[in-house]
Amino acid sequence: MSEAAFALDPRLHADTRFVAMLPLCELRLMDDARYPWLILVPRRAGVTEIADLAESEQAQLWREANQAAAALRAIAPCDKLNFGALGNIVRQLHLHVVARTEGDAAWPGPVWGSGAAVPYATDALAARLDALRQKLERDRG
Template identity: 70%
Template sequence: MSEADFTLDPRLAIDTCAVASLPLCEVRLMNDARYPWLVLVPRRTGLVEITDLDIAGQATLWQEVNRASAALHATAPCDKLNLGALGNIVRQLHVHLVARRVGDAAWPGPVWGHGHAQPYANADLPGRLDALRRALAATLP
């Protein structure tokens, strides 16, 4: 379960854009402009469940979830932050953080399986990524 052997699941690579690397996780933006949505992927091979990480790894994961949550709130104010680690389609351990607004496309239901992703416009994506990177940097301990 080393970082040297880490490979991002192809589906995550297709559906997301790189934002930043934290000590444990790759932070990625889901390419769906309907929802501000980050995905954190621990850079360890063979992880499926959060409990596959040792206790120190779990603590680091939750610290990074907190940092990403703060960055998401700073760049996309929301009514509710949804957090999930489903893994039913992509088995590689990854944690979703979705900023939800009352009245968004799937409200009040889950975003998974609701309609089709609407990719960010090419003109909007760089600014979104930059804002998230700045907000993540501002969360440094």
């Protein structure tokens, strides 16, 4: 399970925008303005399940999930954070972190499969990415 052979799944590449490289994961923003939604993708080739990671990598994934969640909550206050690692369509291991608010487009159901994504407007996407990066940088420092 080498990082050298890692390649982001084409669907994840198409549906998300790059935020940052964390020690284990590539952090990406789902391009769906209906929900503040981050995706963590461990840079390990051939990994489909959290259990496929070494124990130390599993612990690192959860540290990074908590870091992503804190950044998300700081820029998009929410009523509930949803975490999910489904992998039924995209097999490459990726962990969703979704900020939910009562009354959002899918509330109280899951965001997966709830209507068509609404891509961010260019300025809104740039602002969201910038806010996330600034928060992550402040937390690292």
